[in-house]
Amino acid sequence: MRLCRALMPLVLLLCGPVSAQTQLSPEEFMDHAAGRTLTFESLGTGRLVGIEEFLSRQRTVWARSDGSCTYGEVTLTDSQVCFRYEDQWGVNHCWTPYEVDGTIIVVSPGGSRQRVSRITDQPVACYDPPMS
Template identity: 45%
Template sequence: MALIRLLILACLALPAAAQERLTPDQFLDLAVGKTLTFQTYPGGMLVGVEQFLSREQSRWARADGSCVIGEIFIDGPALCFAYPDDPRDHCWWPLRVDDRLFVRFADLSSPSTQEITKITENPVICEEVPSV
């Protein structure tokens, strides 16, 4: 029952519209070869910009200016990222709400949601990117 309550609360955090959970593969079909800008939702604060180099690798530029090459992998319904400078994996459920894209942190104990506010073909430029 607690899990259902958490799922309802997670959905209430997003705009009241038709929500569609995307599979990780559907999200990657949209993202690979593109650069996505992530902002907190609600709030609109920049989280970072991620260039999806392939289905397995990304270049992540955080809002603080630090950059890292990330490994992308799929864990069930979640799209996950591993970065060499962070011991935790970051797993997200991609969602489409009308014409807007969101990612919701896959750990139900955290209400973290981010909106993808821009998709471009511009590369992420980093002064120093750690080698993998």
């Protein structure tokens, strides 16, 4: 119990105040994303995770931090935006979107957090064409 109390300030610092975050519906997230390109960074480290161009509300191009790309299919549930990529067809990558002080944050079911650090109208740059 003492350890939990000792760690609580650190948890609050890393996660931010609960009252400052608003969960976005998947449709609201797609309103920000469709037709745009979003840059995702790890919330913990600030390192680039990748850049995703939302070609439509159902299709994306995901450019990983190493420059390789793949097409993705987007599906929406009641609370999550899910992606399935052509090079990992059997795996769903699902995220619950939030807005925290004007910034979009996505949280995976496992607790991984990413921040949308940039939204542009520019296409992604891939060193090889995406898989088709």
